Amino acid sequence: MASSLYFSAPFRTLPPSPSLPKSPRIPFQVSRLSHSLTHKSLAFSTGIRGVSGSGRFRLRAKASMAEKGKGKVEVFDSEDDLSVSLAKYTADLADKFSKLKGSFTVVLSGGSLIKSLRKLVEPPYVDAVDWSTWHVFWVDERVVPKDHDDSNYKLAFDGFLSKVPIPPGKVYAINDALPAEGAADDYETCLKHLVKSNVISVSAATGFPKFDLMLLGMGPDGHVASLFPGHPLVKENEKWVTFIKDSPKPPPERITFTFPVINSSANIALVVCGAGKAGPVHAALGSGQNSDPLPVQMVSPEGELVWFLDKDAASKL
Numbered sequence: 001m002a003s004s005l006y007f008s009a010p011f012r013t014l015p016p017s018p019s020l021p022k023s024p025r026i027p028f029q030v031s032r033l034s035h036s037l038t039h040k041s042l043a044f045s046t047g048i049r050g051v052s053g054s055g056r057f058r059l060r061a062k063a064s065m066a067e068k069g070k071g072k073v074e075v076f077d078s079e080d081d082l083s084v085s086l087a088k089y090t091a092d093l094a095d096k097f098s099k100l101k102g103s104f105t106v107v108l109s110g111g112s113l114i115k116s117l118r119k120l121v122e123p124p125y126v127d128a129v130d131w132s133t134w135h136v137f138w139v140d141e142r143v144v145p146k147d148h149d150d151s152n153y154k155l156a157f158d159g160f161l162s163k164v165p166i167p168p169g170k171v172y173a174i175n176d177a178l179p180a181e182g183a184a185d186d187y188e189t190c191l192k193h194l195v196k197s198n199v200i201s202v203s204a205a206t207g208f209p210k211f212d213l214m215l216l217g218m219g220p221d222g223h224v225a226s227l228f229p230g231h232p233l234v235k236e237n238e239k240w241v242t243f244i245k246d247s248p249k250p251p252p253e254r255i256t257f258t259f260p261v262i263n264s265s266a267n268i269a270l271v272v273c274g275a276g277k278a279g280p281v282h283a284a285l286g287s288g289q290n291s292d293p294l295p296v297q298m299v300s301p302e303g304e305l306v307w308f309l310d311k312d313a314a315s316k317l
């Protein structure tokens with residue numbers, strides 16, 4: 001299973017793996033590629049074939065991927081298979097951090113990511129996870145009321161948070177009564193309080209908050225959070241949380257974590273599905289180089305980066 005690469009201790013409260021859904025990951029070949037990518041000294045240039053339910057595809061990796069620390073790459077036959085593995089990965093990390101320090105700080109995106117978390121709110125995880133230790137944040141949020149259809153909070157509440165017993169006081173939504181700039185400042189102040197009270201760790205390397213896990217989606221243009229290609233916000237390197245009033249994707253007003261915060265994370269999962277996103281995935285993981293990197297290419301955490309791709313998103317690799 002993917003998670004066995006991370007932890008030697010099994011997730012004790014869960015049933016033994018035979019009763020869990022079988023690993024849907026396109027097996028072995030991709031797993032070997034993934035493993036190799038974590039070894040920076042390993043120089044290789046290889047074409048790797050995997051056979052999925054619906055045909056043959058090819059993954060190609062070069063030494064430069066490993067050297068640049070592009071992370072581990074997991075490719076799944078379908079989005080459904082991906083969601084099974086993402087649930088286990090998230091539950092394992094929650095278990096690890098909760099045992100280590102009594103809490104688990106997790107940052108959500110909006111968009112399709114929330115649907116891909118659906119297996120986490122089903123058995124066995126819904127009953128086995130200790131939800132009381134979770135602290136939930138948003139990597140970006142649209143400046144709309146919390147009950148608005150564009151709200152990332154509403155999306156997460158409807159699809160995830162309303163189904164699990166995370167204490168409401170540990171779910172940190174933005175203040176939707178404030179305009180964009182005020183909401184960003186307010187959220188940053190909230191994070192600073194939580195750092196002071198040791199709920200959120202700090203990166204010794206950067207001084208920015210260090211979340212245990214960020215679950216990031218990616219748009220078809222290669223944006224992550226609300227950091228869009230070519231927008232000056234991608235270069236923000238002092239603020240923790242900033243705002244945008246001219247988002248190319250509606251709604252225009254949003255707040256977003258900055259790259260120094262994103263990249264101080266202990267773990268990042270980049271969850272990407274669909275052929276419409278294959279181009280940016282190729283830009284990030286393929287062998288070519290572009291002079292003006294897409295935001296997704298700027299995701300480079302001090303901890304572990306794992307790509308969860310369905311085979312359509314990986315189709316250009």
Ligand SMILES: O=C1O[C@H](COP(=O)(O)O)[C@@H](O)[C@H](O)[C@H]1O
Nearest residue numbers: 109110111112113217218219225
């Ligand atoms: O606007 C946003 O888009 C991205 C990507 O969304 P997706 O539906 O294409 O997966 C999302 O990660 C971000 O949180 C959201 O505000």
